Amino acid sequence: MTNETNITLTLNGEKVSAKAEPRMLASDFIRDVLFMSGTHVGCEHGVCGACTIRFNGKTARSCLLFAAQLDGANVETVESLGTAIDMHRIQKAFRKHHALQCGFCTPGFLMTVSEILETLPLSTDDEIRDALSGNLCRCTGYEHIVRAVRELVDERDGVPA
Template identity: 80%
Template sequence: MINITLTVNGMKVTEQAEPRMLASDFLRDVLGLTGTHVGCEHGVCGACTIRLNGTTARSCLLFAAQLEGADIMTVEGLGSPRKMHRIQEAFRKHHALQCGFCTPGFLMTVAEILETETLASDADIREALSGNLCRCTGYEHIIRAVRDLVNERDGIAA
């Protein structure tokens, strides 16, 4: 076992893990942060997306040991049912989820792209979200939610 000290959702923690434990398993099984979903375990679907030192990363492609000293944000750090983040509110407003399995990864991706991408068109939004897979919504509601967020960010009236 190895000790891993990191900051998760603003709280410093130290826990132990097997050297080859995946970050996704560490977050879920050791830290109890089950909002990080495990889908494909190949980095393809995006369900396990977290923010690692401010940048999105697939937690199923990282070892827990790689989180040593890192600043991690999981979907639990974004908001809660009682105090939702504006991204969560937009997804709710636009019915941008169905089964919800992919939602945490989309939320974490959207948090980053709103900070880093221009997103001038719906095609830009689709491209920015192309690393996340959803099997339920057909993406249109997700695109609408993100468009609303972009308009809000850019000061464009709805």
């Protein structure tokens, strides 16, 4: 006998329903049940940021949430930003500045950047680094990521290129 519960949420702007066991993590639910494979699972302890989603407008580590907590929520994954053909401006900036290498951490960074551009002034590169400090990358050395975010902040603030 299974103890699954029905979960209904808005995922990337579309209402969806699926079943999950109460102990299933949101990261596993998003990837394995809802087939949003852009949400990566890294440390499973909320440290690396690879599984970052927007949960009711705020970034959250999906490995620290249960699937049942998503019931009734508005959830955005990296797939909400754009596609390879029609990229979001954040994705374009990351590509332009070579702000990715292996790409494993990239979805988490993109989701984090989507929030910090809306909520933080990010006046200095040190503020950008601080805002990104919850996301780990083993490949880039972060400089290219900071450059991409700097360009996005300047664009947002109307600073001429």
